[in-house]
Amino acid sequence: MKQSIVITMGDPSGVGAEVTVRALAARDAALREQVRVIGDRSTVARAAAVCGVDLPILAPDEDGDGIRVDHVAVDGLPGKFGVLSPACGEASYRYIARAVELAMGGDAASIVTAPINKEALNAAGHHYDGHTGMLAHLTGSRSSWMLLASERLNVVHVSTHVSLKDAIGRATTGRVLETIRTGHKHMKRMGLEAPRIAVAGINPHCGENGLFGREDDEAIAPAVAAAKAEGIHVEGPISADTVYHRAYNGAFDLVVAQYHDQGHIPIKLVAFDTAVNVSLGLPIDRCSVDHGTAFDIAGTGKANHVNMLAALDYAAKMGAAARG
Structure with missing residues (x-):
């Protein structure tokens, strides 16, 4: 096949x-020939017409x-934009399942x-917290992590779509250590010989x-010590109210965030569109796009396609980098 990148259309x-068309x-x-x-x-086709994109x-x-479309038929699509629909949730799931089939093969x-809509996805009977958990299930992966990547700030999360109360419980020594290892491996793959990693405190x-609590001393610090013993260049725990400023200004290549908003807020402040x-x-x-x-x-x-361009560029970089 000529194509090397597949784009799932998301919620119809x-x-x-x-x-995508823009x-x-x-x-x-x-x-376009590779996608x-x-x-x-x-x-x-409707999106292309709305956006004034004149490609077949x-x-x-x-x-x-032109724009090559692998059509996946789903009954009951509303045929218009802006509608919360279980059929659209089903479609979102099927598009992703098809993409995983192609990638795994x-x-x-x-x-x-x-983007998908989590409410529509769950209304269709697919009970996932989002793309990351769904992809882990479809690929048979034991666990997965969300990394938010931008030009000056990169953040990998210990946990994402759970309550704050549950997030604290998930910040175990084992999970934090695996997050450090996974982030280190990815940053090396993307060309950094010795990534500098900071671990945010909880x-x-x-x-x-x-x-103000003993989780940092009892769970996070031991994970950092274990990662250092493996030769990973990592510091922490570092207070979350300063670590992102330091990383943004060049002190670190990657920050390990302990929960969703701790990592998402700084990224969306400095790189909302990219x-x-x-x-x-x-x-x-x-x-994926981060919206x-x-x-x-x-x-x-009116939708801005800058984030999709950034996602396509990052996919190309990953394709050019050897998978470890």
């Missing part, structure tokens, strides 16, 4: 199709310059995912020697 009622239109024919979109052909919609193996080098001021969501710990390469379905503007042609 969201902005996924729009940002991003592909912004790239040259050589890149197939997995989704609904009519939705892609082609079959995956059809010759010529060696017919795609990497997957780029457009409590204010890392607990102030137990004054950060890329990358799944680590899987046997396949996957990255939602935006039902409120879906179908208007």
Whole structure:
């Protein structure tokens, strides 16, 4: 096959199709030839019309310059944007399952995912917290991690879509150590010989020697010590109110965040339109836009495709880097 990247269209009622067609239109024919979109052909065509993209919609193996769509038929799609629908949740799941099938079979080098709606996904009977957990299940992976990558700040998360109470419980020595190892491996793959990693503390001021909690001393510090013993260049725990500023200004290549908002807030502050969501710990390469379905503007042609361009670029970089 000519294609090396597959893009899952995401929720058919969201902005996924729009940002996809705009991003592909912004790239040259050589890149478009390597990409197939997995989704609904009519939705892609409607998105192209809304966005003023004048490229033909082609079959995956059809010759010529255009947007290649691997059509996955799903009954009951609403046929319009901005609608919360279980059928769209089912479609989102099927698109991702098809992409994993291609990647696991060696017919795609990497997957780029457009946004899904978790409520629609669960309404369709697929009970996942998002892409990362679903991909881990579909690939048979024991665990997975979310990395948010940007030009000046990279963050990998110990936990993501769980309550804050549960996140504290998940910050075990074992999980933190595996997160450090996984982030270290990925950054080396992306070209850093000795990545500098910082581990954020979970409590204010890392607990102030137990004054504000003992999790940093009893769970996180031992993980950092174990990683250092393995030869990983890592520091921590470091108070979360300073570590991102230091990393953004060049002191560290990667920050280990203990929970969702601790990592997402700084990234979305400094790289809202350009950060890329990358799944680590899987046997396949996957990255994604770092935004939602935006039902409120879906179908208007207003959706910004800059993040999809960043995700495509990162997928190409992963494809060029040897998998360890």
